[in-house]
Amino acid sequence: MEITLKNKSPYKKFRLSALKTLLIIMGIFWLVAIVLWQATGANLYLFNFLYIGTSLGTGLATYSLLPKSKKHRGRKLSQLLIGIYMLSLLGLLSRQNMQIEGFSFYLLTGFFAGAVIHYLVAKVAGPRVFNRMWCSWACWTAMVLDYLPFPRNKSGRLPTRWGNLRYIHFALSLGLILVLWFAFGYRVRSTSMTELHWLVGGNALYYSIAIILAFRLKDNRAFCKYICPITAILKVISRFSLYKMAGDAEKYNDCGACEKTCPMDIRITDYIKNGQRVLSTECSLSYSCENVGLPKALKANWGFDCGTKELLNMRNGPVDKS
Numbered sequence: 001m002e003i004t005l006k007n008k009s010p011y012k013k014f015r016l017s018a019l020k021t022l023l024i025i026m027g028i029f030w031l032v033a034i035v036l037w038q039a040t041g042a043n044l045y046l047f048n049f050l051y052i053g054t055s056l057g058t059g060l061a062t063y064s065l066l067p068k069s070k071k072h073r074g075r076k077l078s079q080l081l082i083g084i085y086m087l088s089l090l091g092l093l094s095r096q097n098m099q100i101e102g103f104s105f106y107l108l109t110g111f112f113a114g115a116v117i118h119y120l121v122a123k124v125a126g127p128r129v130f131n132r133m134w135c136s137w138a139c140w141t142a143m144v145l146d147y148l149p150f151p152r153n154k155s156g157r158l159p160t161r162w163g164n165l166r167y168i169h170f171a172l173s174l175g176l177i178l179v180l181w182f183a184f185g186y187r188v189r190s191t192s193m194t195e196l197h198w199l200v201g202g203n204a205l206y207y208s209i210a211i212i213l214a215f216r217l218k219d220n221r222a223f224c225k226y227i228c229p230i231t232a233i234l235k236v237i238s239r240f241s242l243y244k245m246a247g248d249a250e251k252y253n254d255c256g257a258c259e260k261t262c263p264m265d266i267r268i269t270d271y272i273k274n275g276q277r278v279l280s281t282e283c284s285l286s287y288s289c290e291n292v293g294l295p296k297a298l299k300a301n302w303g304f305d306c307g308t309k310e311l312l313n314m315r316n317g318p319v320d321k322s
């Protein structure tokens with residue numbers, strides 16, 4: 001069902017189905033805000049999750065209202081609203097290390113900082129429900145990467161071993177924390193300048209590597225595909241996500257346009273031919289694929305399933321990876 005807002009305008013239709021999804025997503029964040037506020041009495045949690053839910057909802061509403069060619073602006077709006085807020089207010093002003101190393105330190109120390117809540121909600125519990133929506137709609141690294149000039153590399157991904165670098169990165173990151181903890185007795189007892197230095201240094205390093213890689217490999221999301229350590233968590237949990245992209249077998253015409261626009265090189269067509277939703281744990285819910293090809297041939301929906309194989313377009317040919 002559609003509501004006409006203005007005749008003969010590309011901005012004219014707001015789908016009630018989109019409103020339903022938007023309200024579910026915003027509602028979950030608002031619920032988390034109220035539950036945490038009630039449990040801890042901390043106003044920051046109330047504000048934080050109300051703000052994030054509303055920003056995401058604003059981005060999704062903008063996405064729904066814009067014409068196809070401009071829809072990505074809704075996603076970028078959400079990225080900016082959330083990414084800048086998290087880096088500036090939680091990171092720089094509250095002096096919390098929002099990097100994965102900060103999360104590990106806070107957990108080990110038993111210091112219940114905002115970074116811990118952030119990781120538990122956005123990176124652990126969130127992907128079980130919203131898939132890797134974080135990666136397209138909220139990540140402060142991707143917020144910058146998505147303005148670079150290579151939305152996707154037409155040749156596909158580098159061989160699988162390059163994708164394993166992110167697990168090595170994750171292991172090194174954890175190893176560093178354990179060495180500092182056990183060998184040097186490093187402890188975090190409060191937010192401090194040291195945490196701020198971690199945050200600034202870590203992000204500067206991530207942004208530098210991500211931008212160099214994007215230009216070298218002509219792929220804005222190269223960092224996400226090969227280096228980002230957070231994917232080690234995201235990929236495990238998003239496998240069981242309730243919300244995933246799905247093809248409508250009656251409308252899907254196999255023209256291949258969706259695959260040509262997918263920034264994560266997913267073989268969308270093969271999932272649909274297999275009668276499955278897009279089960280790849282590489283899907284970042286960018287929604288790029290639903291705006292090409294026949295209208296409504298692809299759409300995100302709710303359901304229960306779990307991916308076993310990654311179907312990806314690789315530079316040396318398609319690969320089915322368990």
Ligand code: SF4
Binds near residue numbers: 228
């Ligand atoms: S893979 Fe990592 S850097 Fe890329 S969008 Fe996701 S969290 Fe951000």
Ligand code: SF4
Binds near residue numbers: 261282285288
């Ligand atoms: S499958 Fe669709 S929603 Fe998922 S990353 Fe690719 S283009 Fe984006």
